[in-house]
Amino acid sequence: MITSMVKKNSNEDLRDGGIEALRQEMELAANRIRELVLSLPPHDLLGYIFARHIKAAMAQIGNDHDQEQSDGVKELLNQNQFLLEYVHAVLASHTEPVKVSFDEAKCAELFEQSEKLRQQALLFAVVSSVDTKDGAFGPDTADVEFRAKCTWVILRGNRYQVLEGEFYRYVLAPHDEVLKEVYGASANEIADGFQAMADTMRTGHATAIAEMTKQMEAVKAFASSQSKPLSEAMKGWINANADQAKAARYALDDIVRGGIANVTRHTKLPSALLADLAYQRGEETEFFSAGEFSGTPYRTLPARKKPLIQLGTDYYAVDPCFTRDAGYRALLYNLLVRMPSYKQDFKDRQKTMSELAFADILSSQLPGAKIFHEVYYKDTANKEWAENDTLILIDDVLILVEAKAGAAATIASPALDFGRHAQSVQDLVIKAYKQCDRFFSYISSKDEVPLYSLVKGKYEECGRIRRTDYRVMLPIGLTVESFSPFSAYCKELPVVEPLLGSHPFISMSIDDLFVLKRFLTTPGEFAHYMEVRQAVAGMRRAHIFDEFDHLGAYLTKNRFDLEIADQLANDNANLVVWDGMCSVVDKHFEGENWALNPVPKQDYPEEVLLLLAALDGTREKGWLSAESSIRDLCTDGRNDLAKYLGKLRSSLHKYPARHFLLGGKIIPLFVWLQKHGQEIDWKKVRDKASASALSVNATSVVCVVAIGNADGAYQRAYRLDVSVPKIKTKENEHVFEDAARLSSSDRVVKLQPPEPLARPVGFKKPGRNDPCPCGSGTKYKKCHGNYMGSERW
Incomplete structure (x- = not known):
């Protein structure tokens, strides 16, 4: 860093x-x-x-x-x-x-x-x-x-070449039939061609050297069998092994004459497509023409328009790093030139693809999410019908995605016209930002608001939403192509303020999603990353180049937003720049066997991973919040959590329940461990969690209840809502007394002695349709009655 x-x-x-x-x-x-x-x-x-x-x-x-x-x-x-x-x-x-x-x-x-x-x-x-x-x-x-x-x-190709095919396969899929008709190749075949192009530039020399070595060994063996010197045997070997000799010539060409850039030879892309992506010699007339910045980098390099060049009868990818964006733009442009009648269908399919992309690519990170596409509502400002692209609701996290299917970056030079450069930012970012702002204003206008879908020209209610149900609200602008560095800098636009004063806007690309899904494999990981990412998105004067730098910072520093905030608080600085944080991500994609190597992860003790897995497996209301609180912990906090979890869980063969409080930088974490098969006194859990919070002068606490055995993992885990009392009353005086007793200890981690649970006085087992005693407001049969079992009450 x-x-x-x-x-x-x-x-x-x-x-x-x-x-x-x-x-x-x-x-x-x-x-x-x-x-x-x-x-x-x-x-x-x-x-x-x-x-x-x-x-x-x-x-x-x-x-x-x-x-x-x-x-x-x-x-x-x-x-x-x-x-x-x-x-x-x-x-x-x-x-x-x-x-x-x-x-x-x-x-x-x-x-x-x-x-x-x-x-x-x-x-x-x-x-x-x-x-x-x-x-x-x-x-x-x-x-x-x-x-x-x-x-x-x-900036050249600041992305991962091994993912070229994956990107093209996804973004070209909507146009598969037309691509077959125009170029005679499917979306998958074209994607494979782009991946082969990238792979050859990445590993072509090594492959060529291996081929040369193999053929040289074959020549030596041939010479030995003929009992001739190598120089005399060479001609005979070539005559007898035409295919091998051809492979050797190609390998030599790859090594010494730029053959690794020959995409005609190294891909199966149709010649018509290669021609559309390539310049012929002398075709470009603007770059070196007379005028300001003639031939300098501040004109638009031809590779930004067409990434290939025709040399003789073959096409070459002289510059390997513009084949993604320039190739994608040139391909789609020429597709419409060759078939202008496809223009409207093309726009419609691009729109649908981009709007579905976030939820589609990250489907594993959004299990059970309620997803609305093209959601309609009445704008609070003008009372007209308004629409947003994709609304995703998962637990207490709301994600609103506004997708832009057009080109993410202008090819106009910032030196020749920075205003146009800035305008491209406004066209993409500000429009998406304002659309998100409009929706956030709508759901905050009442306690509960309806959502509509448009069915055969009529607006039909398709759901209802309460703003207060969501702890995290993520407004996201999504582009097809990479939008770096403006995707990170958009927060510097004066009009881009946190929505409703507390929800910063995030700009991302489809490129980013393919990487995030590999590194943040669970819903809890992804949601926590997005929380931290959003916090940094709301920090002006804090510059991190692109999404991969944000991801690298998260993997190596966890709550890197807190560290940046500390740096910004320094009176001698007006700008903080983090660079090179993506190195941990970059290294994963290096080497031939990158796909077989485990992705870098944050370090968690095994016991903590077991608890996180239990929360993920249970997925009861509030589970993402519980995971977030655990993932907020620093290394020492995670080790402390693992230590006491392991120690107390191993004693569940003696005691029906154990509990402790872990002090945190943000909100303390109270953990209640319940022996599998034993009943839970929900009032006692809440009282103990409240008393523990009061003992460290905390106004709130995160309470995690986990059910397990001494000799095994956790069967289930979930978050329990707990209110910490502010004023002592007759009804809660026992909580304040317990807090006073607990506060006498000077330990950071407050580990309470075992207390056998007694059945509460006047206890009555709840009926299947009664409210669950945990206080969730859900019927017992749909809440803890599903997995606690009647014998536990």
């Missing part, structure tokens, strides 16, 4: 940076890069750059412990990637020269000029943004503009 605090005093020296002179220097460097690329054979140049790329990557293997070396290797890889984009740009912008030859000295100069241009572009981001006083992001516009320009220059 890199945590930086930007001091309140600004750097005056940057205000006199010579913006015009810097722009001219960038144009000169860009022009020299163009001359050098055109003077070199493209296949040999690609092979040289890729070899340098692989050499750098191999140097990093086994050196993760050396942070300085690791950072240096990553920087070199970023330099190579920047240069590859320029090779693509030059090839797309110029026809093939007459004849050129490879010159390593020119390659060396090309690397130097490329890095010079990259550094100039980053410096330009600083000096051209520092004087911005105000704008779409209010007083933070200068900082956001600077970061947008930096991102424009250096």
Whole structure:
């Protein structure tokens, strides 16, 4: 993690940076890069750059412990990637020269000029943004503009290549039939092609080297069998093994002539589709045309429009990192060009796909959730019918998703038109934000409000909702494509305030969901992450780049929102930036066997995991709240919880019930352990939980009741609502007396001595249709009568 605090005093020296002179220097460097690329054979140049790329990557293997070396290797890889984009740009912008030859000295100069241009572009981001006083992001516009320009220059493919196929398979599924008709390939086949493209760039050199090694061993064996020198046997082996010889030639081409970028050879994508994604030599006319920023990174690189280039009869993915967004946009654009009659159906299917995506992709994280699609209601402001995309209700968590199926990011340069860049944010973020705000205002307008669906032109009531039923309310704007870094920076927009004053808005993409579902596998994990994520979304001046950095921060720090809040409280800082937190996520997707490796998780003692599993298995009202309280605990708190859970559970063979209070940073946790098969005195549980809370001067307490055995796991667990009295009365004086006794102990974890449970005086077993004694308000047969058993009363 890199945590930086930007001091309140600004750097005056940057205000006199010579913006015009810097722009001219960038144009000169860009022009020299163009001359050098055109003077070199493209296949040999690609092979040289890729070899340098692989050499750098191999140097990093086994050196993760050396942070300085690791950072240096990553920087070199970023330099190579920047240069590859320029090779693509030059090839797309110029026809093939007459004849050129490879010159390593020119390659060396090309690397130097490329890095010079990259550094100039980053410096330009600083000096051209520092004087911005105000704008779409209010007083933070200068900082956001600077970061947008930096991102424009250096952000390339900040996602996981091994998930390319999964993304394309999902987003292209609605258009499967049309894709077959236009390109002769299904959505799954096209997705497989994009995954093969990514895999070849990722592992192509290793595969090629293995193939060369295998064929060389075959040649040696052939020469030995012929009793001939290797040089003499080679020709005979080639004549006798045409297929193997061809494989060896392709492998050599992959290693030394950029063949790993040859998507014609390495994928089964139809040629018509590849042509739609590719530039022909000289087709691009804008990038190097005369005018401001000619040929610099602050124009739109051709790879942002079409990620491939045609060299001879084959198509190449010269730049491997724009194939996701640029490929997706180019594919859909050309699909409609080839079949314009599909335009309306296309829009409808895109809309449906994006609106269903959140609940669909995260279905395992939302078990038993009540899901409303296209929910209607009367706007409280104008009394007109209004609609929201997806409403998800699970336990005491409400999730409102407003999906945007259009492109998430403009391809207009922030240097040429930052206003347009900012407008793209407003079009996507603010519209979704206002739609969420409208719904939140509606459900808060009355104690209970109806929800409607539109059926054959008529509004029919489909449910009712009470705002007070929900502890957590998550307004989410969802885009199809990645929206970094604006997805994290949208909170800096002046109009984006927490809804109803306490529910910050979150911006996410479908990309993010595919990763989150892998790392946050249970409903409790996911819900707790979203709580913490929402807390950070409400913190202005706290910058974390994208969703994967948020996820990495959660996995390594848990309540990282509290740490950021502490940093923001520092009087000497006006901005906190967390960078590199995604490394724990990144590492999971490295290596050939990544899918077989367990995903990184937060550390929990086994005993605590058993309790969380019991809550998840029971899923009674309030279970997500109970899980959240447990997951809020720090490492020491979790260890304390495990210690006392294990100690007291193991004594249940002697006692019908045990209990203790665990003090927490936020709300104390009271745990009541009940022996399986023994009756529960619900009043005693509540009184003891209240007294325990009062003993530590807490105004509220989370009460978890778990049923288990001394020699086994927990059968069930659930949360019990407990009210901590504020005023002593005759009815509750025994609670205050118990609290006084408990407070005499100076232990942080208050472990109460065992107390055998006696049947309450006047106790009467509840009937099946009577209210459950736990106080849930539900009939006994539908609550604890389901699993307590009549013999326990």
